[in-house]
Amino acid sequence: MGCVVAKVAVSKAVYAIDKPYDYLVPAALEDRLRPGMRVLVPFGAGNRGSDGIVLALHQQESGGGLKAVTAALDEEPVLDRHGLQMALWMRERYFCTVYDAVKAMLPAGLYYALRDCVKLTADREVAYEASQGSVAATKLVEMLLVWDGQGEMEQIRAGFGPKDPAPAIRYLVERGAAEIVTSAQRGVGDKTEKLAVLAMPSEEAMALVTPRRKTAPLRYSVTELLCQLGAASAKELCYFTGASMPTIKSLEKSGILTLEQQEVFRRVQLDDVPPKPLPQLNEEQQAALEGLDRLCRAEKPAVALLYGVTGSGKTQVYIRLIQQVLDRGGSAMVLVPEIALTPQLLRVFAAHFGQEIAVLHSSLPAGERYDEWKRARSGKARVVIGTRSAVFAPLRNLSLLILDEEQEGSYKSENTPRYHARDVAKYRCVQENALLVLGSATPAVETMYSAREGVYHQFTLTQRYNQKALPQVHIVDLKEELREGNGGAISGLLAREIGDNLTRGEQTILLLNRRGASRMVSCGECGEVPQCPRCSVKLTYHSANGRLMCHYCGFSQPLPHACPACGGKLNFIGVGTQRVQEELEERFPGVEVLRMDSDTVTAAHSHEKILEQFRSGKAPILLGTQMVAKGLDFENVTLVGVVLADQSLFMDDFRAGERTFSLLTQVVGRAGRGEKTGRAVIQTFTPDHDVIRFAARQDYEHFYQQEIQLRRLRREPPFRDVFVLTASGPEETGVLRCCVKLRQALEGALAHLNQEWELLGPAPAAVAKVNNRYRYRLTLSTKNCRGVRELLGRLIAQAHQDRENRGISVYGDLNPY
Numbered sequence: 001m002g003c004v005v006a007k008v009a010v011s012k013a014v015y016a017i018d019k020p021y022d023y024l025v026p027a028a029l030e031d032r033l034r035p036g037m038r039v040l041v042p043f044g045a046g047n048r049g050s051d052g053i054v055l056a057l058h059q060q061e062s063g064g065g066l067k068a069v070t071a072a073l074d075e076e077p078v079l080d081r082h083g084l085q086m087a088l089w090m091r092e093r094y095f096c097t098v099y100d101a102v103k104a105m106l107p108a109g110l111y112y113a114l115r116d117c118v119k120l121t122a123d124r125e126v127a128y129e130a131s132q133g134s135v136a137a138t139k140l141v142e143m144l145l146v147w148d149g150q151g152e153m154e155q156i157r158a159g160f161g162p163k164d165p166a167p168a169i170r171y172l173v174e175r176g177a178a179e180i181v182t183s184a185q186r187g188v189g190d191k192t193e194k195l196a197v198l199a200m201p202s203e204e205a206m207a208l209v210t211p212r213r214k215t216a217p218l219r220y221s222v223t224e225l226l227c228q229l230g231a232a233s234a235k236e237l238c239y240f241t242g243a244s245m246p247t248i249k250s251l252e253k254s255g256i257l258t259l260e261q262q263e264v265f266r267r268v269q270l271d272d273v274p275p276k277p278l279p280q281l282n283e284e285q286q287a288a289l290e291g292l293d294r295l296c297r298a299e300k301p302a303v304a305l306l307y308g309v310t311g312s313g314k315t316q317v318y319i320r321l322i323q324q325v326l327d328r329g330g331s332a333m334v335l336v337p338e339i340a341l342t343p344q345l346l347r348v349f350a351a352h353f354g355q356e357i358a359v360l361h362s363s364l365p366a367g368e369r370y371d372e373w374k375r376a377r378s379g380k381a382r383v384v385i386g387t388r389s390a391v392f393a394p395l396r397n398l399s400l401l402i403l404d405e406e407q408e409g410s411y412k413s414e415n416t417p418r419y420h421a422r423d424v425a426k427y428r429c430v431q432e433n434a435l436l437v438l439g440s441a442t443p444a445v446e447t448m449y450s451a452r453e454g455v456y457h458q459f460t461l462t463q464r465y466n467q468k469a470l471p472q473v474h475i476v477d478l479k480e481e482l483r484e485g486n487g488g489a490i491s492g493l494l495a496r497e498i499g500d501n502l503t504r505g506e507q508t509i510l511l512l513n514r515r516g517a518s519r520m521v522s523c524g525e526c527g528e529v530p531q532c533p534r535c536s537v538k539l540t541y542h543s544a545n546g547r548l549m550c551h552y553c554g555f556s557q558p559l560p561h562a563c564p565a566c567g568g569k570l571n572f573i574g575v576g577t578q579r580v581q582e583e584l585e586e587r588f589p590g591v592e593v594l595r596m597d598s599d600t601v602t603a604a605h606s607h608e609k610i611l612e613q614f615r616s617g618k619a620p621i622l623l624g625t626q627m628v629a630k631g632l633d634f635e636n637v638t639l640v641g642v643v644l645a646d647q648s649l650f651m652d653d654f655r656a657g658e659r660t661f662s663l664l665t666q667v668v669g670r671a672g673r674g675e676k677t678g679r680a681v682i683q684t685f686t687p688d689h690d691v692i693r694f695a696a697r698q699d700y701e702h703f704y705q706q707e708i709q710l711r712r713l714r715r716e717p718p719f720r721d722v723f724v725l726t727a728s729g730p731e732e733t734g735v736l737r738c739c740v741k742l743r744q745a746l747e748g749a750l751a752h753l754n755q756e757w758e759l760l761g762p763a764p765a766a767v768a769k770v771n772n773r774y775r776y777r778l779t780l781s782t783k784n785c786r787g788v789r790e791l792l793g794r795l796i797a798q799a800h801q802d803r804e805n806r807g808i809s810v811y812g813d814l815n816p817y
């Protein structure tokens, strides 16, 4: 008789020591435990509990010296064989731990928050007696008795103040009067999903906070706001008052509000969508469908590019393709970029697949996401529609994966694990013998290159479904406008076109190409621009809450009345959507301008409502940031205006051209999708820039040819890959030293590499300081291969273990956005 040993990927094992750890499976668990189930195990010094996932089980002669699994956390596996394989694959690709990958793959509702508790094991008298000889231990016993014999480590630490409770705990444990237990509880999910509800009449609440208004102003403001609203998401309360989560928590402690794990986001109701017959395809669509379906039926891994101009009806092809997959008993997933997952799109799919749909969206509350995940796993839902992380959805018999707008940056994760959904999808295709369809009107240069090289299959839709020509585009040179004395945001031509549209009762979409709507302020006298105290960036002004905010760390402060440095008058600089809105209202009195940007989109006034208002034709003009550029399909829109095209063009990033081309082509493509022909006006300071000229002609072919040549010359993807190693820490010199050391080690090892490479840095990151941490990076450009990944993985692990690097974190990122 041997024993059963589990190989476990442990949550508390950091990257440098991440490997499968062996644990003995206790007899009581032997029948139950299977690979893919999460477990609680003792780990590290002191054997504190950690969660982990079982990678494999095997028989062994003896388990001498092995620690045992404490408990199983799941009834049945949460990952199957392919899922576990995927986690290992991600570790190797993205320099994360296996458990980091597992967490990214599972819905948040499944996480367990682990709590260490100290529990009295003896009764009152015995416990007191055991504590004799240590004042601290006696105090601890008293504390625990008050809490019914058990306290969480955090509570105890709080109770002991600055004193370390550890000796007192040890004292009791050694004398058999207490034990440390680790309990696994269902995770509480994301803070942002908490709903704060006023827990007492508002007068009482105000009476509680008013006396200390001076010393605790944030408590006062939060309470005041909550009294008006009754209930609000914790995130919103913070946003509008500048408070942070501890303030909300302290109000909860005082009983002024309760935090509920409630719906903050409304789930899109799909039950009432009337079913629709399948679309009749035109010839091009039919040809694409047949080709794709043939690949799908082959049950061999394949990637196909569906390259179709805006409005060519790619969605209709997807729908038919999915229907055929379902008819054969398979399942399918459709991934869309963050901003494209609109209720409108969901309704289109719901009309065809009804209850077969599961929606996995990052802004769904954790509980709902978990439910949807379970529906996919059980086979009740066979079509998953979702954003980036839906690529991990546990569909059975997966035979079709669709990545719509595959060039979009939101498919790349900016947090650990830093994966790209396209790569993960490709790997799943191989695992499942499925077909991956990459859809786009402006494919990523890498994707088109693979298609041209014959690595991907390609299908093309050259015409709009309605046979209409693509919109006519005019370029306006803003330098000319300035010379002619028009310093406003709207040129003469654009104003005339808008006017024409108003007369004809047609609608207009205006894009302000910049992140967020916000503006900076600067002092008219000394030129001072308020900066974030924690980051090396300027603060931007948000009109919705009247505060200056940092987009990197969330710091905010009320807009000062005068320049803090010299007392001068503050001016707003930069064109914000709000200013454009004002200008439009001046030029076209009485005309309603809907504005959609991060400022106007709040829980009460959602994205969805604004779009609904626009669709119903009530407002003639929709003005917004990138939110309005993509995916929208409104018949009556015949004019698109780009207020300023240059913004994203001059960023220090090899994708700047591609991103600008894509955005302009997409937004121009919103016009003329119905019966009437569309027009577009692009305003720019660089009318001769190739990217703008190509975009105006919607000429992807020439854009691609020029771009691929540039990439070849500059040795950028797809010809090489870019690995970025970033070190960040509280002291600049330490971070720099860490990078220099890393560079030396890397150079030494790369000398033996049998392929071309180039190493740059250390250089400060584009934003050199975030949240009081300095960031420096090394950039290695070379072909991605196992040897390079192993080398980088080893060096990152070494850097983590280097004592000199205490407080510094080092991470790697492949082809970052």
Ligand SMILES: Nc1ncnc2c1ncn2[C@@H]1O[C@H](COP(=O)(O)OP(=O)(O)OP(=O)(O)O)[C@@H](O)[C@H]1O
Binding pocket: 279, 280, 281, 282, 285, 308, 309, 310, 311, 312, 313, 314, 315, 316, 441, 465, 466, 630, 631, 632, 633, 669, 673
């Ligand atoms: N076969 C079809 N039958 C009926 N209507 C169609 C068909 N194909 C496309 N359409 C209509 O044409 C319009 C554009 O189609 P769709 O939104 O699928 O295009 P797209 O290629 O995804 O566009 P974009 O990339 O610009 O978002 C939609 O209103 C759609 O309903």
Ligand SMILES: [Zn+2]
Binding pocket: 532, 533, 534, 535, 550, 551, 552, 553, 554, 555, 770, 771
């Ligand atoms: Zn900041």
